[in-house]
Amino acid sequence: MILEPQVNGSQNQTVVIVGAGQAAGQAVASLRNECFEGKIVLIGSEPFLPYQRPPLSKAYLAGTLPLERLLVRPSAFYEQGRIETMLGVTVARLNLEAGSRSVETSDGKRIAFDYLVLATGGRVRQLSCDGASHPRLGYLRNIADVQKLQGFLQEGAELILIGGGYVGLEIAAVARKRGLKVTVLEAAPNLLARVASPEVGRFYRDLHQGHGVQVHCDSMVSLISGSVERPTVRLQNGSIMTADFLIAGIGLIPNTELAAGAGIACDNGIVVDDHCRTSVDGVFAIGDCTQHPNGIYGIRVRLESVPNALEQGKTVAASICGKSRPYCQVPWFWSDQYDIKLQTAGLNIGYDTVALRGKPADRSFAAFYFRKGRLLAVDAINRPAEFLLAKTWIAKDQKICLERLADDGISPAKLPVEASN
Ligand SMILES: Cc1cc2nc3c(=O)[nH]c(=O)nc-3n(C[C@H](O)[C@H](O)[C@H](O)COP(=O)(O)OP(=O)(O)OC[C@H]3O[C@@H](n4cnc5c(N)ncnc54)[C@H](O)[C@@H]3O)c2cc1C
Structure with missing residues (x-):
């Protein structure tokens, strides 16, 4: 069977992506997966193709992971996918007037777009005390x-x-x-x-x-x-x-100045909806720089995590290709220190109760966060089963029997839950 490629009329369109981090790397791959046929231009200030930041404070810092292994995809992927990359180039200005929509780079180039994706991430918060400019x-x-x-x-x-x-x-x-x-x-x-x-x-x-x-x-x-x-x-x-x-x-300060300077709504991040659309038609934002709605918690959040960057990268591609795939997921995150893996699912904002399963002294336990009996989040320390279960429970708003949850004698597979709401 020969499958004809789905052509969706995008051949003559251009998507410009500002920022070449993990969210942008996913967006370009997903655009091609969604059969976007037009031109894709990826512009990033750093002189590298999209790479993973988590190893920067783990294996790469330890010297056990070479630089090439940081890249989310090899350079051949961008060539084969006809992705134009402009690396070591900063976008200094956005022109959003109809008829002349374009980005301007700090070296004076102007690139026109039909769709613009802002994936500008964030920068470190700097110390503000006296002496903070110390060279060391x-x-x-x-x-x-x-x-x-x-x-x-x-x-x-x-x-x-x-x-x-x-x-x-x-x-x-x-x-x-x-x-x-x-x-x-x-x-x-x-x-x-x-x-x-x-x-x-x-x-x-x-x-x-x-x-x-x-x-x-x-x-x-x-x-x-x-x-x-x-x-x-x-x-x-x-x-x-x-x-x-x-x-x-x-901490981190989201890079919103470019968007704000062009009149795009910002509030501790570039404000987007669940399709990654900003306040300006045809302009989207993804990753650490966004303040977005989370349908599971009914609040707006700004997240600094790889899963968020990847999911928004997929969502924006679907949106540009005219498909409606709203982003609504349980946030998650991980951290590796020594031989300890922490996996967090959910947001514990406003919790009133913490139920521990297992003992911290055993270096394997999970802290479940509840508000008014509703499971909000888990910090699972060397407890992958509890992490996965809690992620599913939070998504389903599953009612949990707190006392039995805390009973470490009951295996995770048999953990008691109560009827859903
Ligand atoms: C040390 C470290 C460890 C981490 N560990 C974890 C972890 O264990 N688990 C986890 O889930 N997350 C972790 N994170 C967070 C995760 O890496 C980020 O959430 C993710 O990288 C966000 O991707 P992004 O594409 O939104 O932004 P970024 O990765 O910040 O990429 C944005 C890019 O845009 C560029 N840019 C900005 N403005 C412009 C402009 N005007 N013109 C051109 N380019 C521009 C920036 O230079 C940058 O390269 C870690 C982060 C760090 C720094």
């Missing part, structure tokens, strides 16, 4: 950041990590494996305070301390000083510490 204070978002840090990751060197979130803690784990002396400073009373329960935060504190990391919570940095080669950190409580280098991991 680094951040980690890009391949270039890791390449800059590699020279400092020497056995015996002293590293202070500012911020006890996932990225900071993953760097701490890699640095300990490479024989550095590591201190983590966290302004909140617990590690992972913005995203996880105190129980999970305490587990990670014990885990890192067990691996020789000095962990200080309630420790807000107020000043960075010292010599060029030996920065000194002063905390608000008056303590002073020195190290060979510092890395701050204190």
